[in-house]
Amino acid sequence: xxxxxxxxxxxxxxxxxxxxxxxxxxxxxxxxxxxxxxxxxxxxxxxxxxxxxxxxxxxxxxxxxxxxxxxxxxxxxxxxxxxxxxxxxxxxxxxxxxxxxxxxxxxxxxxxxxxxxxxxxxxxxxxxxxxxxxxxxxxxxxxxx
Amino acid sequence: xxxxxxxxxxxxxxxxxxxxxxxxxxxxxxxxxxxxxxxxxxxxxxxxxxxxxxxxxxxxxxxxxxxxxxxxxxxxxxxxxxxxxxxxxxxxxxxxxxxxxxxxxxxxxxxxxxxxxxxxxxxxxxxxxxxxxxxxxxxxxxxx
Numbered sequence: 001x002x003x004x005x006x007x008x009x010x011x012x013x014x015x016x017x018x019x020x021x022x023x024x025x026x027x028x029x030x031x032x033x034x035x036x037x038x039x040x041x042x043x044x045x046x047x048x049x050x051x052x053x054x055x056x057x058x059x060x061x062x063x064x065x066x067x068x069x070x071x072x073x074x075x076x077x078x079x080x081x082x083x084x085x086x087x088x089x090x091x092x093x094x095x096x097x098x099x100x101x102x103x104x105x106x107x108x109x110x111x112x113x114x115x116x117x118x119x120x121x122x123x124x125x126x127x128x129x130x131x132x133x134x135x136x137x138x139x140x141x142x143x144x145x
Numbered sequence: 146x147x148x149x150x151x152x153x154x155x156x157x158x159x160x161x162x163x164x165x166x167x168x169x170x171x172x173x174x175x176x177x178x179x180x181x182x183x184x185x186x187x188x189x190x191x192x193x194x195x196x197x198x199x200x201x202x203x204x205x206x207x208x209x210x211x212x213x214x215x216x217x218x219x220x221x222x223x224x225x226x227x228x229x230x231x232x233x234x235x236x237x238x239x240x241x242x243x244x245x246x247x248x249x250x251x252x253x254x255x256x257x258x259x260x261x262x263x264x265x266x267x268x269x270x271x272x273x274x275x276x277x278x279x280x281x282x283x284x285x286x287x288x289x
Contacts, residue, residue, distance in 0.1 A: 007167055011187035014166020015194020021158035022195065023202035028151040030212030032219050033159065035249035036273075043273040056149040057156035058252060064157035065164040066256035076164070078246070078254045079172045080261035086243055091251075091265040093240025095272020098248055100280055101233025102222075105247045106159075108234070109192055114199035115221075122226055123234040130238025131178040138243060140181055145243060 022110050029053060034107020035061075036098035044099070081145055086138075097127075148214050160253040166191040169254040171245025178242050228287050229280060 022033035031053070038054050041047020047054055069076055081087060098104040101123050103112065108127075112120015138145045167173040167187055176185030206218050241247050244265060251258075251266050258265075 007173070007185075007187050008190045011166045011190035012194040014162040014164070014168065015191035015196075016198060017158055017162030017165060018191065019162075019195035019198035019202075021155045021162060023198045024151060024158065025155035026199070026202050026206060026212070026218070027209075028213045029148055029155070030214070030216040030218050033155060035159075035247070035252060039248060039252065039270075040273045040276075043270055044277055052149050053152040056153040057159075060153040060156035061160040061249070061253050062255055063160075065160040065169070065253050068161060068164055069257060076257060077170070078250075078258045078262055079170055080246065080258060080265065081171070081244060082261065084261065084264055087261050087265050088268045090240040090244035090246070091268025092272040092275075093236045093243070094247065094251075094265075095269040095274075096276050096279055097233045097235070097237025097240060097272075099233065099273050099276030100229045100283070101237060102230070104237060104249070105192075105241075106249050110195040110199055113192075114196045115203050117222065118224060119222055119226060119230055123230055126231055126234035127238030127241060128178075130235040131242035132180055134239045134242030135175060135179040136181060139175075139179060145175075 018106070019110060019114075022106070025057075026111070032107055032111045034103050034111060036094075036104040037102065037107055040099050083144070086145060101127075151214060159249065162195075163250050163253045166194075169250045169258075174245035174247075174250075175242065178245075229283060232283060 025031050025033040038047070038057055042051060042054050101108065103120070103123060105127070108120040108123035113124060163169050168191055173185055173187050176183060177188035212218060237247075246265055248269065251262065251269060255262055255266055
């Protein structure tokens with residue numbers, strides 16, 4: 001599906017799909033579509049009362065894009081760094097950080113900002129700033145990524 | 146059963162959107178965060194595009210008594226910001242910048258993300274297990 005350029009059009013189309021998914025989850029299930037909260041509630045047992053919804057959401061989140069891969073005429077890659085030490089450090093930071101903050105890009109960003117939630121806006125400002133600073137520090141200063 | 150079906154519809158549409166938007170490609174995410182490199186504006190279109198349907202959805206929710214499948218709409222969270230919100234967001238942002246994956250795309254891309262994708266997801270889950278005691282420790286320090 002790379003026949004339409006530039007990429008921002010696909011960004012907008014995909015973004016509308018992400019927002020529509022969040023709208024379905026809110027208006028039908030009455031829940032905030034936050035990826036870190038949905039999986040985090042299974043990990044720390046705080047969300048076991050709604051395990052079936054969470055498992056169904058996560059299963060479809062994995063299966064549907066996997067089924068779409070053949071639509072692409074180029075190889076789809078995450079282009080993740082081969083440096084596993086960096087990957088482990090980043091994974092730990094994302095896991096700890098999203099649970100401390102009670103949300104990530106989907107919960108605070110998509111669902112929070114659209115509700116004019118001060119918490120969502122503040123969280124988004126801080127994770128964007130931290131991400132930008134991480135790029136400067138680890139790519140341009142230290143050269144490790 | 147309906148709740149499970151609609152959760153799957155939401156999850157599937159979310160995953161499809163993440164793939165279509167390019168957010169499962171760490172180069173695009175890091176390209177957005179790297180304002181001093183070859184800056185890539187895609188993420189702004191993704192976030193903007195995702196907020197639009199939700200602006201409408203919150204308006205609809207405010208006019209309805211309950212979600213279509215019953216239960217209650219999520220209440221407004223405690224408006225106080227708190228140290229955990231800021232500290233957690235900074236830690237999350239640092240990890241997001243390091244590798245270019247946040248929780249949604251990390252899960253969505255697990256079938257094609259290779260070893261790195263699996264290692265990231267396992268580390269993220271380990272971090273989530275470690276978070277409650279870390280939060281308790283942070284709260285103790287903040288109260289001191």
